[in-house]
Amino acid sequence: MSHNNLTILSVISNFIIVVLKLIVGFLTGSVAVISEAVHSSMDLFASVITFFSIRIAGRPADDDHPYGHGKAENIAGTIETLLIFVAGIWIIIESINKFTNPHEIRLPALGIAVMLFGAAVNMIISRVIKRAADKANSVAMKSNALHLYTDVFTSLGIAGSLLLVYLTGWTWLDPTIAIITAIYIMYEAWKLLKESFPPLMDQRLNxxxxxxxxxxxxxxxxxxxxxxxxxxxxxxxxxxxxxxxxxxxxxxxxxxxxxxxxxxxxxxxxxxxxxxxxxxxxxxxxxxxxxx
The missing domain is CATH 3.30.70.1350 (Cation efflux protein, cytoplasmic domain)
Incomplete structure (x- = not known):
């Protein structure tokens, strides 16, 4: 499958997952599910950026860009990581608000089902894109694969938190897991930023x-x-x-x-x-x- 087709597949799958998570998030009233929907929406936007950045980076050198357009991928990767930081901060703010205004989560089974579905889909697609990214040494595709891969773990973690809230009635678990999720994805974003940004400053190879x-x-x-x-x-x-x-x-x-x-x-x-x-x-x- 070509790189363009892989990114298109990523965009379509992310769009479906974002819509499902947003609907279920508001139906259940879970800030963790809503935060995961925001995280997935960042993945969607990242997939769109990756699609266009690969197309731009693949253009041959021209009069205005005699050294080619390769840095478009690094710009895309940097923008994507900054978006994750923004999403992480938003999640933490919403979770703190949830601590002060707790309420019971509705339809937890529905939330768990959607989280598991999203994790399964993103696990498959992230592995396919990661293999293609390693082969092409594409920063933008690696960034996209990382977005999807982190989504797998955050989705599984939130599915587990919904199950625990249902079994124990501890509503504080919902914002707690959301904050942990936010810190995790911001940590992963920081690691990716260290890979995507330095080439913009013409850093030497390792x-x-x-x-x-x-x-x-x-x-x-x-x-x-x-x-x-x-x-x-x-x-x-x-x-x-x-x-x-x-x-x-x-x-x-x-x-x-x-x-x-x-x-x-x-x-x-x-x-x-x-x-x-x-x-x-x-x-x-x-x-x-x-x-x-």
Whole structure:
């Protein structure tokens, strides 16, 4: 299934689940169910953002965007996480109000059934999207999958709280579980924000990734003298890598070009969407640089 079809599926499923949770939330009077409906509505909005961000990020480079549109995914991921924070704050405020004005929950069985249904649907779809996101290294799709995955646990937790309220009559459990749910989804949002936002500031790839790329370069050390000024960054699903490569003055342009092509191709096997730029330097212009 294509990425566009996956995001469309996510939008449709989220829309159905949001409508069901909102209806049941107001029927039961449960702030936890209503808060979960708000959470799912954020998932719906996130799915819509993901759909458009992937389409934008997939556009080829043009005159106005010579480096492509990859950062659209990072922008989308950042917006989605901020939306989760807003939802979490709203849930906590409503839960505090529920503590001061408690009332009996109506039709708890209906609420439990809808929560379990939503959890089952989102579990299946989140796994499918996560596999596709890992394969494409898409930040926006990873963000969408995380939204759906957290929805699974929050739905199950609220189903459990409704059952406990029904069995014990402890109405305070409803806002308590809602607050715990809010804190959990805000924590998950914070982790995702640390992944989606740094590329907007052109943060380098992590140490393990850079070491793997340098290992690929050094596998050809018999064909060059040294490399320096190594730089890397990520934009959406694409990685940008550039460095200076010092070669022997006796090497022909054709030979040097073939060496660069070989290195670029092998880095491309490690990162399928990597954009590699190699600046060649002849030996007589070599200066004293550190390789790393």
């Amino acid at each position: 140490k393990k990734e850079e070491e793997e790329i340098k290992r690929i370069i050094l596998a050809h050390k018999e064909d060059f003298i040294e490399f320096h000024d190594f730089r890397s960054r990520r934009a959406g699903a694409e990685e940008y890598i550039d460095f200076h490569l010092v070669v022997s003055s006796e090497m022909t342009v054709t030979e040097a070009h073939a060496l660069c092509d070989k290195i670029e191709r092998e880095i491309g096997e490690f990162y399928s969407k990597a954009q590699v730029l190699i600046h060649l330097e002849p030996e007589e212009e070599r200066q004293m640089f550190n390789i790393y």
